[in-house]
Amino acid sequence: FSAPLSPLPDGPTRPHLSASLSKMALATGLAFGAAAASGIALGTTCSHQLSFLGSREKPAAKAPAEEKNAAKEDYWQGFSMEEARKHADTSQARALARPPQEVFEDLQRGNARFWTGAAVRPEASAFERRALISKQSPVVAILGCSDSRVPTEIIFDQGLGDIFVVRVAGNALDTATLASLQYAVHHLKVKVLVVLGHELCGAVKAAQLPVETIEKEMPAQLQEALKSIKVGLSQDRLAGLNDSRALDREAVTRNVKSQVERLTKDKGLMVNVRKQNLMIVGGFYEISSGIVDF
Numbered sequence: 001f002s003a004p005l006s007p008l009p010d011g012p013t014r015p016h017l018s019a020s021l022s023k024m025a026l027a028t029g030l031a032f033g034a035a036a037a038s039g040i041a042l043g044t045t046c047s048h049q050l051s052f053l054g055s056r057e058k059p060a061a062k063a064p065a066e067e068k069n070a071a072k073e074d075y076w077q078g079f080s081m082e083e084a085r086k087h088a089d090t091s092q093a094r095a096l097a098r099p100p101q102e103v104f105e106d107l108q109r110g111n112a113r114f115w116t117g118a119a120v121r122p123e124a125s126a127f128e129r130r131a132l133i134s135k136q137s138p139v140v141a142i143l144g145c146s147d148s149r150v151p152t153e154i155i156f157d158q159g160l161g162d163i164f165v166v167r168v169a170g171n172a173l174d175t176a177t178l179a180s181l182q183y184a185v186h187h188l189k190v191k192v193l194v195v196l197g198h199e200l201c202g203a204v205k206a207a208q209l210p211v212e213t214i215e216k217e218m219p220a221q222l223q224e225a226l227k228s229i230k231v232g233l234s235q236d237r238l239a240g241l242n243d244s245r246a247l248d249r250e251a252v253t254r255n256v257k258s259q260v261e262r263l264t265k266d267k268g269l270m271v272n273v274r275k276q277n278l279m280i281v282g283g284f285y286e287i288s289s290g291i292v293d294f
Contacts, residue, residue: 084131091161092137100191100279103139107192108294110157115290122159129160138164141184143259144196145171145203149287152196156292164190170203170229170255171195173262185269185278193263193278196292197256198285204229204251208238232258249284256282 113119124132141164144152152158152165164184166177184190197204206214207229214226233254241247260282263269272278283294 079127081130081133084127085134087127088131088134088137091131092135095137095139095191096189098139098191100276103191104279104281107140107156107158107194108292111155111290111292113157114155119154119157121157122162124160132161136161136164136188138162138184138188138190140164140192140194141181141188141190142166142194142196143168143171143173143177143181144194145169145198145201147198147201150196150198150285155285155290164188169225170201170207171197171259172203172225172229172255173259174225174228178263178266181263182266182268185272189277191278193269193280195256195259195263195280195282196285197252197283199252199287200248201252201255204233204255205248207233207255208235208251229255229258232261253282253284256284 110119138161140156140158140162142152143166144150146167146169152167153163156163164180166180166184168174168177181193185193203226206218207226209226211227211230214223214230218226233251237254238247238251241250260280263280264273269278269280273280281294283292285292
């Protein structure tokens with residue numbers, strides 16, 4: 001759903017992707033088996049994510065003394081607010097220096113950890129939470145759906161302060177959601193902006209109802225929201241699909257594309273895209289498999 005992206009390079013992954021190869025193979029087999037049983041065609045994202053996992057090398061063993069010193073350094077990061085502010089400044093500088101492609105690949109790796117059962121569930125330490133008081137420096141902004149089955153940070157295996165999340169029924173743009181994304185790009189300097197749709201989205205399904213039904217059965221504000229989604233669904237194309245799963249995916253992905261197209265009309269966002277400071281992409285989350293297909 002995105003502007004042209006170069007193929008993701010094979011490269012080393014984070015050390016915390018560690019899990020036994022047998023466990024990873026089992027989790028991967030289960031994921032593909034479930035997808036195949038339901039007739040779902042897996043996207044290229046899956047192969048990229050598996051290549052990340054498969055290319056991981058075992059870290060060299062450390063001497064006991066080195067492990068002890070490393071553990072002490074990881075545990076003790078500071079205590080005072082001054083130290084916390086310095087930590088926040090360092091984290092922000094590190095985030096601002098990262099290119100969009102690197103951030104995007106890291107997001108994909110996080111989803112790979114999630115759907116293969118190797119998620120690390122990153123939780124900030126007390127010191128890191130204290131550092132977040134002074135500032136936030138997320139590198140990704142996601143416009144996602146309010147659906148309780150799509151917890152954004154969890155499906156990408158991210159922690160506190162990592163993602164700026166905007167959630168609304170049907171992951172649709174309006175004044176408030178667009179303004180929130182503009183804030184994330186212009187003020188927080190996020191590097192990747194994702195519009196994330198998902199399997200079996202109730203808002204997208206309701207938007208396919210006849211206008212007369214929507215106006216008769218829905219509250220006024222909900223009518224407005226559904227009509228806004230309906231505009232971008234290409235009803236003629238959807239009418240030719242008889243398979244319910246294919247219809248669901250096509251409608252959701254069509255809605256994601258519509259929202260991405262609306263974002264590309266925002267001059268401020270596109271200035272950052274042209275400067276290669278920002279990447280705008282669309283994604284489809286399969287509730288049944290846990291995979292995000294970009």
